[in-house]
Amino acid sequence: MIIAAIDSYLEVAPLAWRDAVVQWCPEPTQWLVHHLITIVAILAVFGTLFAFTPLAERKLLGRLQNRLGPNRSGLPWWQNGPKLWGLTQPFADAVKALTKEDIVPAAADKLLHFLAPVLIVAFSLLTFAVLPFGRHLVPVGLDAALLYFFAAGSATELAIFMAGWASRNKYSLLAAMRALAQVISYELPLILSVVPIVLIAGTLSLQDIVLAQGFWTFGFLPHWFVFTPWGFAGFLLFLVSALAESNRSPFDLPEAESELIAGHLTEYSGFKYALFFMAEYFGLTALSGLGVTLFLGGWQAPCAFLQFIPSWLWFMGKVIGMLLLFIWIRGTLLRLRIDQLTRLAWQFMVPLTLINLGNAAFWSLTAGWTGPLQLVRWGVSLAIIVIPFVLLGRRLSAGRHPRTYRYAAS
């Protein structure tokens, strides 16, 4: 009984604190304070998460490569003090980015050169507004939340173009074109991989999509969409597209260090460069949050008896898990070439997402099948996606083995 009371208090605690502050303010400013607190909370939580994600990435990549990673930064003015396992590294990085000289090329379009990083950070932050962080924690409960998410994300293309063009550097412009080709190519499979969810859940509201996954078989088998054949395929397609959308390895060729020096960001330095970096991580976090919401049950607990843990902790835990998975992928896979990248998008991902849409339609049509027919339903649904996957993969990789090197000395 006491546990239940604490649980329900923890569940609404952030809202209760916000309302307490709002009550304390004078009447005419209450709506403004209400929204400002929501915005500041999102900025604080995800800003902190952003500060520590690169540190986690460097640490984890270090461990994956049998190194230690950053472990030197301790506390300032305390030479022989505790090292804190390098946990203060983000603050050192922030000070470095802020104090670096901001170089703008003489021929650059000054206004657009300044506007591009601002725009990309602003739009990548806008996407957080509709994610359901908990049972009661939805900053903006929109009816068309999913559409809003992709609409806010689509403006990053504009910012990439502005960054490349305003630098007045032909290599920046060429690299921006490459980056745009990648982002536009992968936006299609990204959106198409999400459509089956809308088809099954019958709504564009993210909170309703989470609620549609809140059931358990025998109390411990969650009804998340990822545990269905179409959902699993959709999740994998979503994962690959999300990696490419946010310029993460193995699709990080727009700013690959060895091939082109930071691509469309060549002419950016200091804090503006850090803003692009920030936008990339915000975008990655937001896409992780969307993936968690759509496929991994959002804030729902994996087992019925684990519901005593507040729902927003489950959400954040799942998002951090997704981020660690992305870092692991970066430490494991090799970078693709640009023609391989676009071929993967148009010849492999797009057909598979379309087939998966048909798969979801089959799943929703056979919702009434019970007993042994249930097994048939699973088998057919699995076959619909696995057979095209194998056939398409065989066809596309035919004649490409063994690999030959035309330009490099073997």
Next chain:
Amino acid sequence: MTFALIIISALILGCAAVAMALRNLIHSALLLIGSWAGVAAFYLWAGAEFVAFAQILIYIGAISMVVLFAVLLTRQGDAPEPVEFPSLSRFVTGLIAGGGVAGVLIGAILGMPFDVRTAQSAPALSVKELGAQLMGPHAVSLLVIGLLLTVALLGAVLLASDRRPDQPEDTP
């Protein structure tokens, strides 16, 4: 509410006017995109949430790229060419073309039986109802548009794929 409408219309018209006055085509295109964003804000003001987000996704996300790529790929020479001094014939043709478009638009607006209500009283249509409307009474138009877009996509693929199959993409 009216105050917000005035700001939004000022944004739309201001962006469009400055876009016409500028000599740099990329700046004009970016301001045109700002004008489209203003149209999306107007849809939001009018309570048409779905249409507003679709406007942003399609116009600012996709069509803007087509416009910008077209400007970049069709310009000859590397320096941004200033547009020539306006001559009389240019003025007249511009007036005829612009006047024709304006005439068609104004005629269509005047011929439309508008159901005038205040913004508050009109109930916002939910996405589900919108979908039911599109899939029910307006299914034919949706199918026709889908067919048209598919044909356009196939045409684009056909135009782009003049490469012989025995010559793979990465051949130097």
